[in-house]
Amino acid sequence: MGIDRVPVGSSARIEAIDDATARRELTRLGFEEGADVEVVSRIPFGPIVLQRRHRQVAIGRELARRVRVTTP
Amino acid sequence: MTDCHSGPPAAGAAPSAATASQQQEGLVVLAGNPNVGKSAIFSGLSGTYAEVSNFPGTTVEAVTGRWNDRVLIDAPGTYGLGEHSEEERITTELIQRAATVVNVVDAAHLDRDLFLTLQLAESGVPMVVALNLVDEARRAGAEPNASELERALGVPVVPTVAVTGEGLEQLAEAIGRARAGNRSLNGSDDLARRRAADELYARIVPPTDRRRRVADWLSRASVTLHWGAPMIVLSLAAMYLLVGVGVAQHLVGFSEARLGHEIWEPFARNVAGAIGIGGPLREILVGEFGLLTMTVTYIVFLLAPLVAAFYFALALFEDSGFLPRIAALVDRLLSAVGLNGRAVIPIILGFGCVTMGTITTRLLATKREKTIATALLNFAIPCSAQLAVIAALLAGFGGGWVFGYAAIIFAMLIAAGTVLDRMLPGKSTPLLIELPPLRWPRPAAVLRKTVTKGYWFMREATPWFAAGALIVAVLQVTGGLEIWQRLLRPLMVNWLQLPAETARAIVMGLVRRDFGAAGLYEMGLTPAEALVALVVITLFVPCVASIMVMAKEHGARTAIRIWAGTWIVAFAVGGVLARILAWLGAAS
Structure with a gap:
């Protein structure tokens, strides 16, 4: 499923990022395929905020659908 | 590596024999992620002299200065090297030309920065690492082990706090000892490099469970x-x-x-x-x-x-x-x-x-x-x-x-x-x-x-x-301004239903936006007239400086289109608004 469907406060493992540009950017920022991340916030109709260690990224809702994850 | 179109003439100096022919003698390039204090290191090393220049065919800027008779360039901040954006291309090209690279990293957020560091250490260019903002990492109880990082990369690593000048002398000395990194090539495999960076991070940064309660709460709350x-x-x-x-x-x-x-x-x-x-x-x-x-x-x-x-x-x-x-x-x-x-x-x-x-x-x-x-x-x-x-x-x-x-x-x-x-x-x-952590800005x-x-x-x-x-x-001296005003008068009076003098305000608005508004100030307009006039003036053409900048950034055609478009929109909206207000006024 897309990370847009993970409830706020829970963690998920990024399995695949179906967007070449985003995959490259996220890998550089440390949110690569295989990483465990926490969903910190879901801004209504807006971006999803992910956190790993002490670092956060915000990704637009559309893009978040293409970040596929599994939850434990 | 195949082209050297933008390599500047290396001021009378022969390129060093050991490296690529496009290398520039003595060039020192600062490379690092955005917002890690690169420009503070730059001014710390180069003093006050700096020159901003655009790269040919781009809007990306780099600052050039001098340090000990060597050219020092502050490359655009990037998270990695490659071909994917203008900033990346330019930084990559600068690295290829550099005699020495100073990789500035944020000691408090090293996990992200190590990706670029590894890429640089793989590239074979002589480099040093400036472990910047080390005071912040210290306060968080997570100061990276500099000597361990030095061993892992095979290059000098110097802790610095650029804004206070701490470590800059040692950094300057270390630039003389710069060496090529000893990392093996991961090529274009970003994922392998990212995993190597994560592994290295785990080795050199002590795990800390010290929590900055307020900062952590703010970091989370501010994005809800x-x-x-x-x-x-x-x-x-x-x-x-x-x-x-x-x-x-x-x-x-x-x-x-x-x-x-x-x-x-x-x-x-x-x-x-x-x-x-x-x-x-x-x-x-x-x-x-x-x-x-x-x-x-x-x-x-x-x-x-x-x-x-x-x-x-x-x-x-x-x-x-x-x-x-x-x-x-x-x-x-x-x-x-x-x-x-x-x-x-x-x-x-x-x-x-x-x-x-x-x-x-x-x-x-x-x-x-x-x-x-x-x-x-x-x-x-x-x-x-x-x-x-x-x-x-x-x-x-x-x-x-x-x-x-x-x-x-x-x-x-x-x-x-x-x-x-x-x-x-x-x-x-x-x-x-990326959402960097919230912190107090340094004065x-x-x-x-x-x-x-x-x-x-x-x-x-x-x-x-x-x-x-x-x-x-010049328009004023030659009487051109008067002519403009006369041409605009029918539009102002018949279409916008404003007093004739407002034409002058519009002409002033051609030069500077607030001139137009200021010109209306002393005309004794009714509220409805003032609203129409102000809406027109706001939507009306941008000031001369804006048009010039638009033409420079986006080409003359876009600038002229936008300029002409504002005439149409401003007067169309103003005229409709005047009629709506008149109708409302008559109705009440």
């Missing part, structure tokens, strides 16, 4: 709607009080009226009179729109304090880590007009000075987004100078008129954005933005940013303001 939105409103209100009221009204009120109009301008006129300048030349130099009178007053006594205040506020937003959070929160709103959250930065700046906002559209990803943002800025965003006059004028009529004005302009902003989003081919890029860093950015802006914009003033002064 119920906490983040009030934070934005409060911080923008504080910014308005500082920039809009404190500087734009009080300080500029004093500097422009007192220092400019009462002291400087009479002085300039007296000097011109004393050395016997007369006739048209006198008008051009020290007349109403004179190069030595209006231009100087405007640039020195009005624009400079305003620009400084805006960059100061922006530096606070930036260095506290709040700005990207605002971008995330407003992403949904901006995506309605074909932009993403990043565009909030030029738009906030635009409320200070549209020219400044237009220059900042550079940081948007695609040409499509740059065009939309530029058009919105120049159509519907009033700059602070104009806002001050508008607020003063409308407030006299009561809050309802202020609200009506704001509602109309906001509706125009949405309408123009929606139309452009539909019209322009392509799709907008989704938001993907020294904020001050340095304010001064350097303010200086660059003034240097870029001043010639255009002068050119614009010159054109108007």
